[in-house]
Amino acid sequence: MTKNTELKDLAIDFLSQFSPEVLKQVDVLFDHIKTDSKSKLAVNFDLALPPEMKRKILYDIGLKDETVPEISLKYLPYLRVMKKMVDLVGKKNEIPDKQELANAIWKEGRKQRLFENEIQQLVNLFPDWLEKISKRQTLEITPGRLYEVEVSCDVCPEFNGIIGKSNTMQSIFACLKKISKSNLSVLIRGESGTGKELVANAIHKLSDRSKNNFIPVNCGALPETIIESELFGHEKGSFTGAESLKKGYFETADKGTVFLDEITETTLATQVKLLRVLQEKQFFRVGGTAAVKSDCRIIAATNADIVEAVKNGSFRHDLFYRINEMTVYLPPLRERISDIPLLVKNFLTVFAKQNNKKLPTVSNNSWKILEKYRWPGNIRELENVIKRAVVLSDEIIEPEHLPVELTTSGYDEQDRLEQNSDKNETLVQLVAKAEKKIIMAKLAENNNNITKTASILGVSRRTLQRKLKS
Structure with missing residues (x-):
């Protein structure tokens, strides 16, 4: 693993586990100076990140700024220590006491050859950060956060079999072009019927793995009794009916892509095995003792609330962070x-x-x-x-x-449903709902152009985005 790849992996892993508010405290440790991109595709993580970390991540997905000088890797030891602490929290599934954390920080800090004053700074700051981590708070780096595309007469309405000229879809197309060439794991979220497999297939076709297999797997359709054999294969005689060696999906997809649709339908036991494949790039066939290596890209998808699944413990948080290096959210029709x-x-x-x-x-x-x-x-x-x-x-x-x-339905039916739900709502909730309907109507009128809609409504772009998320 190169230093650049290691820094990117650590940075993304770090980002995935903290809320934006907690991330802002990185300023204290890294002596951060905010910078904004002036590129045509407006890039803004809305996070207070060290410029070096931000640039490294953007570089990995193809957004290189030629004016940026070579960047030092002075933050790498800090990130290694923080990664170790986050792993410690993940293993215990709870926040350790401050003394235990302090001991762990000193041990890892010395291993990374940090100065004693730097280690003490981490001891003073890091436990307070961890106390603020909540399973309710996760970070997604989405196309909407990365790209703002101006609608023009040369808009391409079709992209690798995906159709759409709206601003939202054009932003997604721009993002797919960038992330396809990288090895980032991608999580595709969206309601049933929005085209998640089409997007996964497009990512594969645009990647350097396009000449190799694309294997779609519907996790929800595989019974727990056979899912392990289907994913990882089995050895001859490993169970009744196993009359010959069978390669699993991951082995078949070596150098290619595995698309895990409805990944939230997998059990915790299966999730542990998936995590091992992502981390170690190897697995064992059912009944086998020799590790089988597989270099395949993982694209996952779900129509469920995966954040809620992480919060309630039905989906492993460490697997969520691994598959969520980049999230593509597909809007409903x-x-x-x-x-x-x-x-x-x-x-x-x-x-x-x-x-x-x-x-x-x-x-x-x-x-x-x-x-x-x-x-x-x-x-x-x-x-x-x-x-x-x-x-x-x-x-x-x-x-x-x-x-x-x-x-016989349409908006009239929707209005009736909303009126029934209004009976037990407060004035604040009713006003917020009415405001949301007005915003959505204006967005539709303006082809989902957030900047133009914000200008018409007389609010800032940031305010409009906040209201859409509420």
Whole structure:
């Protein structure tokens, strides 16, 4: 492992385990001076990080600033000590007392050849940081935090099979181009039907591993009794029915990519084994005694609240940090209404050809229904609706060719649901909900351009982002 790679791994591991408020205290230790990028793609972690750490991470995902001079690795010993302390906390699953931490810091600090005053500084600061760590607080470095793309006439509406011209999707495309060339592990989050496997496949195709296997694994569809054999393979005779040696998904994907869909459906026992593969790049087949090496990139996905799963203990926090070096959040279709015409046009072309039919058009009334519907099943549901409409219609898709749930629901049904939930809410909650609806409507009007929306609403960009997250 090179020093640069080690620094990047330590920095990301460190970032993943502290809230932004706690990270701001890094200033005290690292004598930080804030800097901002002037590149066209606005880069802003919204964190008080040492410039060296920030630049190293950005360099690894391809955002190199040619004007930045060579950077010293003087922070590496500090990070090694902090990494050791975080590991200590993780093993105990609780915050050790201050004396135990102080002893551990002195031991590791001497090993890293820090001066005594530097070790004492860590002893004075680090225990207070750890007390503020909460499983409720995790950090995600997402495309939305990294990229702001100006919408222009040369926007590409299609990216490796993913369709979208909205500002949100263009930002995701820009991010995917950068992270695909790196070896960062990626966590894709989003509701069911938003296209998580398409994104994983795009990352693989754009990477240096594209000539090797891409293995998609639906963790939720594999029973616990066979998941270990499927992932890691088994030796001949290792159990009843194991008549020959079988290679698992990780072995088959050597030099390629494994896509672990619905990773939150795995048990804690399986998660331990996955963590070993990520850390050591090797594993044991079921019934085997020889370690099998596998150099494969891990891309994970979930439609569940993985942060809540970490908090309640159903998902290991150390595995979460390992798979979450970069998070790609896919918005639901209702938050990217402007992309519906593009998606519909694509599906019409595909299904008309499949069914040997003339390409139909969509009536104005049908368009209104498609754009008002909430799409709980997202793009997958839209695809099925258009497939059905192409078969039922002749030359024009009318409302009667659409499923009944589309023509009898939409925003009216959503409003009824919200009115029922309003009965037990306070004035503050009702005002916040109304404010959120206004913001979302304005965002949709402005093609999800946060800067433009903030200007129209008369608030700062930061304020608007905070309100969207609340």
